[in-house]
Amino acid sequence: MVHIVGAGCGAPDLITLRGKRLLEEADVIIYAGSLVNKELLNYRKDGCRIYDSAEMTLEEIISVIRDAEDSGLTTVRLHTGDPSLYGAIGEQMKKLGELGIEYDITPGVSSFSGAAASLKTEYTLPDVSQTVIITRAAGKTPVPDRESLRSLASHGATMVLFLSAGLLGKVTDELISGGYKPETPAAIVYKASWEDEKICRCTVAELKKTAEENGISKTAIIAVGDFLESEFSRSHLYDPRFSTGFREAKE
Ligand code: SAH
DSSP, X not given: OEEXXXXXXXXXXGSOHHHHHHHHHOSEEEEOTTTSOGGGGGGOOTTOEEEEGGGOOHHHHHXXXXXXXXXXXXXXXXXXXXXXXXXXXXXXXHHHHHHTOOEEEEOOOOHHHHHHHHHTOOSOOTTTOSOEXXXXXXXXXXXXXXXXXXXXXXXXXXXXXXXXXXXXXXXXHHHHHHTOOTTOEEEEEESTTSTXXXXXXXXXXXXXXXXXXXXXXXXXXXEEXXXXXXXOOOOSTTOTTSXXXXXXXXX
């Protein structure tokens, strides 16, 4: 059995209780060493074998899993944040399926959630934006044309960019040509929830300069939109004038 587990975005106590239990029980742990906090490996039991997937190909990962399966062992494949986002688990699951190897997934705290917590902000403020666009700038991995930053920018919604901290000149150009004003608030959250986390607030126009000044070129979430400093209306959820499924209106 293979358990694909989200490690959370950094701080070791952001893993779920289920993820921690699976780590404690695993015979083999394959972890994404480039981003997963190594302190999580302290949960392993004696004799657990550890592999760092940063140094491995997909074929090598599958081969380790296959050997474990042949010996009746349990593997945890530990991914950073939540495995469903930029985790390359699709290709792993395909191979496991082809080999008839059973697996399940335990979600994790994605870095886009970790970044919002670090910023002490809400992405979905009433009257400001009720949509979060999660995307990335095209790099080595292409992005489909219909999802260009320029076209996504036309919505003016809250936008969260992964994997883009080294491409901020291009990001700013596309966001502005797509419709965000240059002075739209933006934030760069480097290593959210880690001890060396950095939070930089700026505008869309200042993203590249701000990242350079702070020595940030990777492991950052870029957040863009008026949610970062707008005036906004309060929600209906906690407004005494509105009834909900749990509470009658008072006026
Ligand atoms: N599955 C992960 C994302 C993996 S892709 C998740 O849900 O968070 C790797 C990218 O995630 C990095 O380039 C960066 O954009 C972002 N990232 C991962 N950990 C981060 C952290 N602690 N703080 C800020 N960004 C992070």
